[in-house]
Amino acid sequence: MKISFIGCGNMAGAIIRGIAAKGAVKPENIYAFDTNESKTVELKSETGISIAESAKDAAEKGDITVLAVKPNVLSSVLKEIDGTVCGSDKTLVSIAAGKTISFIEENLSGKCAVIRVMPNINAKVGAACSALCANESVSEEVKEFVIKIFSAVGEITELPESSFPLFGVIAGCVPAYSYMFIDAIARAGVKNGMSKDLALKFAAQTVMGSAKMVLESGEHPYKLTDMVCSPGGTTIEGVLSLQADGFEAAVHNAVNKAVEKDKLL
Numbered sequence: 001m002k003i004s005f006i007g008c009g010n011m012a013g014a015i016i017r018g019i020a021a022k023g024a025v026k027p028e029n030i031y032a033f034d035t036n037e038s039k040t041v042e043l044k045s046e047t048g049i050s051i052a053e054s055a056k057d058a059a060e061k062g063d064i065t066v067l068a069v070k071p072n073v074l075s076s077v078l079k080e081i082d083g084t085v086c087g088s089d090k091t092l093v094s095i096a097a098g099k100t101i102s103f104i105e106e107n108l109s110g111k112c113a114v115i116r117v118m119p120n121i122n123a124k125v126g127a128a129c130s131a132l133c134a135n136e137s138v139s140e141e142v143k144e145f146v147i148k149i150f151s152a153v154g155e156i157t158e159l160p161e162s163s164f165p166l167f168g169v170i171a172g173c174v175p176a177y178s179y180m181f182i183d184a185i186a187r188a189g190v191k192n193g194m195s196k197d198l199a200l201k202f203a204a205q206t207v208m209g210s211a212k213m214v215l216e217s218g219e220h221p222y223k224l225t226d227m228v229c230s231p232g233g234t235t236i237e238g239v240l241s242l243q244a245d246g247f248e249a250a251v252h253n254a255v256n257k258a259v260e261k262d263k264l265l
Contacts, residue, residue, distance in 0.1 A: 001029070001145055004062025006055045006077060008034035008043060011095060012068035014123040018153035020047035025149070033058040059084040064146065067094040067104075074099050078107040086110030091142050093117055097168070098265060101135050101161060113137040115146055118164055119153065120171045128154030129171040133161040169258040177254060182207055 003025055005012045016032065019025050027048035032040045033055055040051045052058035059065045059081040069077050074096045085092055091113040094104055101114050115138055119130040130150050134143055143158075150156040159167060182203045189199030214221055229236040242248075 001025070001063040001142075002031065002061060003029065003149065004031040004033070004052060004058035004065045005068055006033050006058050006065060006081075007068035007070075008032050008036075008039040009068060010121075011119060011123060012066065013039070013043060014128075015066070015068075015119070015150070015153055016043055016049060017047060018123070018126055019149055020049065022152045024152045031058050031061045055080045056084055059090070062090070064091045064093055064142065064149075067092060067096055069096060071096045071099050074104075075107045078104065082107075082109050086112050088112075091115060091138060091146075093146055095119060097172075100164075101133065105135070111137060113139070113142065115143065116161065116164070117146070117150055117156070118168055118172070119150060119156075121175050123153040126153050128156075130154060130156040131159045131164060131167045131171070132156055133159060133164065165262050166259060169255055169262060173255075173258045177251070178207065 003019075005016060008016070012032070016030060020027050020030065028050060030047070030049040031052045032043055032049055033052035034040050037051075043049055044051055050061075052061055055077050065081070065085065067074060067077060074094070084090070086108050087110045092104065093115045094101075095117050097118070099116075101116050104114050104116075105112070113135065115132060115134045117130055117132050119128045122128050123130070128150070130153075132143075132147065132150070147156055147158075182200070185203035185207075186196060186199040189203065190196050194202075210224075213219075213224055217224065219227075225239065229239060
């Protein structure tokens with residue numbers, strides 16, 4: 001299958017680089033268009049993909065077209081490619097934040113296979129956490145192909161679209177919270193005599209390894225915490241301090257505030 005990208009910002013660029021590097025799609029079967037031509041020229045130089053002349057040209061060339069544009073211009077892009085994708089065997093994949101499948105269908109004049117994917121920023125390092133949902137016009141073959149594409153930059157899970165707002169908070173906002181936690185640990189290391197570079201390296205590596213333990217061990221995080229806490233030791237002292245200072249409550253409040261804000265958007 002041939003795949004096209006309309007919009008080549010950070011997320012699309014990460015996906016293109018990922019699928020090209022892993023051979024998920026041959027570079028000559030990847031087309032890209034962006035109003036900023038320097039972005040597509042850079043991607044072509046790095047990966048060997050082809051440049052489309054316009055959004056419509058990209059949609060014409062791809063069996064699957066990834067809409068990687070800002071949400072506020074999605075409707076105008078859909079209008080431009082409408083005649084190319086409607087009533088055809090092509091599939092649209094939207095990664096535009098907050099725009100539902102219904103929104104896309106309502107901005108098209110006819111029936112079209114539509115998939116919505118929500119990746120997160122960690123796609124840039126091949127460790128995305130993404131969600132996918134599709135309308136009834138999408139075939140299983142195409143869905144599996146799209147899963148393969150996004151698996152090149154991390155993990156992807158099929159979810160009902162009703163779960164997307166909460167997923168967007170947990171997978172979309174939590175990277176920022178995680179970066180803050182890593183930086184806070186590193187700053188505490190600096191306060192106690194370690195260089196910032198080393199403290200940041202150790203904190204980030206340890207958080208990455210801890211996440212891997214949760215995903216691969218099958219143990220509950222509470223049990224893993226208990227495994228690290230020796231009686232009368234340093235770890236339990238720190239754990240009790242975090243609890244006393246409202247660590248869990250602060251995290252819950254952050255997620256709840258983000259969920260509330262999402263409902264207002």
